[in-house]
Amino acid sequence: MTGQGTGRAAGEIGSVAVEIRSVNHRGLRINLRMGDRLAALEGRLEQLIRGELNRGSLQVNVSFVPAAHNLAAPINSTLVLAYAQELHRLRESLMSDDPIDLAALLQLPGAIDTSDSGSADPETVWPLLRRAALAAIENLDQMRAVEGAAMVDAIRADCESIEQQRVRILELAPAVVEQYRERLEARVSQFLQGRGIDFGPLDLLREVQIFADRCDISEELTRLASHLRMFAETLVTGEAGGRKLDFIIQEMFRETNTIGSKSADARIAAAVVEIKCAIERMRELVQNIE
Structure with missing residues (x-):
């Protein structure tokens, strides 16, 4: 998730300022810029940040200004x-x-x-650096929380859109088989007219049944509804963060792909496109959820 946070701490030896800039990243990547005089504290600072944050590509800038009597x-x-x-x-x-x-x-x-x-013992600087870093992280979290609330609203809107399209497909699916039966019966009747070939109702029914089995999407629609419910629950509880949401989205996309490949109806195909668009938007957004 994108955001920026700053923190400062001062003491007898001087003052420390920490600035953290965050951009979207699936994992946690930290790039520290602290200067040679505080290089010994890099590992400790990175460990502190990893204990507080889980995701994002972070640029962390640290500056230390010694007190006047140290200059x-x-x-x-x-x-x-x-x-x-x-x-x-x-x-x-x-x-x-x-x-x-x-x-x-x-x-x-x-x-x-x-x-x-202008140097100071890194051990004496660490308490100031820790305070400044925690303040910067808190500031960053506040900024990200504002963005996160808007992001969750957008994700929920996409979930509603997917459910609307899923219901539409569910309503259209039975008509697909009936329309196929009517087209097949008309074509067979036209083809057999005057040819003296017997093609009874059972033969027609058998062909329609084969078609119905081949394009049956009831299981995929049921699983898609289940994935949507699980996604909504995970979004509320925050369980396992964005990684679990990402896995659920993969399953949703797989079910939607299967629905699209099985369907021969233009209206269902259009609904599938809408679902895929919503899933892609959600996929981008969940990369930012911790």
């Missing part, structure tokens, strides 16, 4: 002193009276240690 870069006093002593000897060798500029010394390589500037 001061330490001076390498030993190295600066060595630079000063070397410059003093050089000044004596050159018999120069130029003073040694402290600001210039601090610009020399290694004079200021920036390797840990």
Whole structure:
């Protein structure tokens, strides 16, 4: 399900911001972007997210801003002193009276240690990161809940449409056999006229029965109704989430395909097309249900 959530947490060591963007995905895929200073916490953060969310392709961005007192870069006093002593000897060798500029010394390589500037122990950052991540997940869930409610309404509307078309097919099916009997009787009568061939009512009945057995869709319609009921129940209970709904949809599509292949009636074929369209819409929507 699509959505976005943000969370922030602050403490003495600084502040952490977490942004989660989610797009549709059948499973759960997480892409973390945290920076090198928090890389040690990636596994722990991913485990936290997987414990809270089940589906979606997630882009998770994490930023850490150290507190002001952590930003001061330490001076390498030993190295600066060595630079000063070397410059003093050089000044004596050159018999120069130029003073040694402290600001210039601090610009020399290694004079200021920036390797840990703005860094913090990942273990001290984790409580802030956890709070920010849980806040972002909660924010994401709220946004997804709004979208989910609208999505469930759309799915239910499609279920109603399928049931309407199923009932229509159920009403049309008996007429298909009767129409076939009438067409067959007319064709046989026309063909046998003046040929002296005997084709009795039992022969006609036998052919109609074979046709009726071949195009009987009563079992498929019954199973389709059963799948619809199971789908509605699962949608309400949330049992097994979208995966179970996806399996039920596969069964619904299989029954609808069989109905379409057995039927030779244009009106039933049109109803089958409507059912397939509704099933495809539902298939796309249930990918977002957790």
